[in-house]
Amino acid sequence: MEVLPMFPLGTVLLPGERLPLQVFEPRYIAMVDNCILDDDPRFGVVLISRGHEVGGDDVRTDVGTIARIASCVPIPGNRFGLLCVGEDRVRVSRWLPDDPYPRAEVEVWPDEFDGDDAVPLARVLDAITQLDLVWRELAEQSGKSVPEFNEPELPDDPSTRSFVLSAGLPIGETDRQRVLSAPGPAQRLTALAESLDDVVAALRFRLQ
CATH class of the missing domain: 2.30.130.40 (LON domain-like)
Known part of the structure; x- marks a missing residue:
């Protein structure tokens, strides 16, 4: 303390x-x-x-x-x-x-071990791919340039990796607080994937 x-x-x-x-x-x-x-x-x-x-x-x-x-x-x-x-x-x-x-x-408050992060990590990477696709569709529809997301080089350490992935993604401050407050990397990536799914859904709604 x-x-x-x-x-x-x-x-x-x-x-x-x-x-x-x-x-x-x-x-x-x-x-x-x-x-x-x-x-x-x-x-x-x-x-x-x-x-x-x-x-x-x-x-x-x-x-x-x-x-x-x-x-x-x-x-x-x-x-x-x-x-x-x-x-x-x-x-x-x-x-x-x-x-x-x-x-x-x-x-x-160090991260706690909260299980294998392989599945939530795959969810996050898939959501990033979907985000890139829907951004490109919106850009084509509006005639604007495509927002760039340069996927960072991911560290081996699960905790560091979860924070590196969370930084720079287009989620709101409440969602970033959920990410920060997750006990460990597996739950953090799950929260991040859920937030990205919401962003993708909102962008797809705009496409309609």
């Missing part, structure tokens, strides 16, 4: 993803000022399930990701430009008072 500064956002950060941020709100300027004094500047990122990023009074999810600050550049107007990298997944045990910025007691 450790206490981390927290940055609730309207987006989900997955382990391994890059997250560019422009920080301007005074409480988060103070947070960055403190973070960059550390040898390993980090903070937690969680999704705001209800409310807004600016001003507080938000409702936050209890599963997030540690973001390590890879670069920090001052911007005119008392702002910071950050480039962060998602690292460990964490669960929030307890929120502390937002004084002067959000903080929480968190524990790292």
